[in-house]
Amino acid sequence: MTLFSMLPPQLFSPLASPGAALYAEVLLTIFGETRRHQQPLSRELALSLVRELLVAAEDGLAATHDAEDEPATPDDDDPLSRRAAAVVRYLTRCGWLRIETQSDFTQTFTLPDYAFRLLNVLHEIATDEPLPIQGLIFSIYSLLQTSVREGNAHISLPEAYRQTTSLMSGLKELQHNIGVHIEQVLRQLQARDVLAQIFLHYRGEIMDKAYHQLRTTDHVSRFRPGVIEALALLSNEQQVVQIAQSLRASGFAPTVEAAASRLLEQIREIRSQFELLDRLLQAIDLRHSQFVDSAVRTIELQLTASSTTSGQLHALLGHLLTADDGALEAAVTEHVELFSLALLEAESLAAPTRAAVPFVAETRTLPQLSAEDVAAAQAQTLQQLRRSVSRERIRHYAAQLLGEADMVHVGTQPLDHPDNLAMLIYLRQYGDGSLGYRSEDTPEGTWIERDGIGFRDFVIRRL
Known part of the structure; x- marks a missing residue:
């Protein structure tokens, strides 16, 4: 199914004519009134809207010359009314409007489904509505x-x-x-x-x-x-x-x-x-x-047009590019010469110039890990995570030291693990009662040293 199997062939004729601006305004006005009214537009209302737009336009009659007027009658000598009726008939003939005859033989105008969609898009463009992505x-x-x-x-x-x-x-x-x-x-x-x-x-x-x-x-x-x-x-x-x-x-x-x-x-x-x-x-x-x-660079070049070489070149090239008289081509032909790059002195120690080489990343193939390697890495990671000193771990360590007792001297406990020093520090630090125990100094304040680790003895008491 092609597009113009759904649309009338002459649908866009009004928008491609010399009076396209006036026809577009007429269509958008009728579209707006159609959205506001619950019933189809009456013929009198449609003609009134078109006539008002023709009056407001400076050359309304000339712009709509492709809409043929009916011959004037003795009772109707208003050219604007005749042209408004001709415009409505022209839009109906092109497929923008559809006539419906009511039971009392009066005529009303409706918009076909494709006209609703097209005019909705044209309305969004004409009113500069925001892009339809918000929300x-x-x-x-x-x-x-x-x-x-x-x-x-x-x-x-x-x-x-x-x-x-x-x-x-x-x-x-x-x-x-x-x-x-x-x-x-x-x-x-x-x-x-x-x-x-x-x-x-x-x-x-x-x-x-x-x-x-x-x-x-x-x-x-x-x-x-x-x-x-x-x-x-x-x-x-x-x-x-x-x-x-x-x-x-x-x-x-x-x-x-x-x-x-x-x-x-x-x-x-x-x-x-x-x-x-x-x-x-x-x-x-x-x-x-x-x-x-681009904006920052353009402003920088324009502000420095009189003080730096790059700014002056930008100003000159901008002027030459805006001129449509071949000035740029003449300037390039007469005043610009290109020389090949070479060393000024054969005995110079400077490195010779060379063309830029694009960087190409080396492809490295990663080794495929076996199931045993993956399990070992996971076990190692889990072991490292378990070494982190969290409040929950300190709570569990204090409960382990207390066992069934209500109070225990920390100095009597063995230090048989590498993490015990950190555990003792945090055991004392968190001994404010928030973890179910309280740390207290002993009256004796005994100094205890084990394997190079020294600390004052203290007790932890269950709350």
Whole structure:
């Protein structure tokens, strides 16, 4: 199925005519009124809207000359009213409007389904609405979590897939729009124009609309674990069959098998997009850094155009590139000569110049570990983790020393392990009662030395 098998062939004729701006304004006005009214627009209201736009336009009659007027009648000598009716008929003939005749033989105008979608996109472009990515990551996360909790995945999972597609399209659009701003910065010849591009256009169109929200409220790391977890639960075979049966019962799929196949494909697509989302975000960050670097470098060269060689060259080349009279080609031909690089002196000790060689990383093959090596490494790691002195370990050590007694002298205990010194230090440090025991000095304050380790004897008392 091709695009123009769904659209009338002459649909875009009004937007390709000399009066395209006026026709677009007429269509967007009718679209706005259609969204505000619960009933279809009456013929009188539609003609009134078009006539007001023709009055406001300076050359409304000339711009809409391709809309043929009807011959004037004795009761109707207003050319604007006749042209408004001709414009409405022209838009109907092109497929933007559809006439419905009511039971009282009055006519109303409705918009076809494709006209609603196209005009919605044109309205977003005309009003400069933000990129459609704000809140999408959180919305996808909420939809999938709701699917798991409430069991309405046959409704929320297709919607999560649709919003994931919108998210990826919006991110791609953001990436490409940054490139447009980079080109605009490089074309500016004044520092004030570069600063205006940075702090007005780029900040308003990129930073405030999409990039800032993407890195704060819609941060991927906050919601991706929940999305992946919900997808893992929904991809269970039993869950997929239940969702497919609900889709089949709702009439969204011809068979349960087709619904299950489409569900698995959507789940894989959402998971794949979220797992690879960091790469796209890194590409957007790179484009943002390129824009900032380009802007800073352009301002630097423009501010130093009268004091440094690089700034003067930048100013000269910028002037030559903006001139459309072949000045750059003439300047290069007459005033620029290229010489081969060579040593000035044959006996010089300086190293000869050489072309840059790209760095190629050496591929190293890692040895394959056997099951015994893996088990040994895991045991060694576990042993190191167990040597960490935690509060729970000190609690266990104090309980081991006390045994069944309520009090014990630490100096009477053997120091037969390398970790005993650290254990004694923390045993005394944590002896404030928070771990179920209290450490107290002995009245004698006996000094004890064992294997080169000395400390004052103290007691620990069970609480």
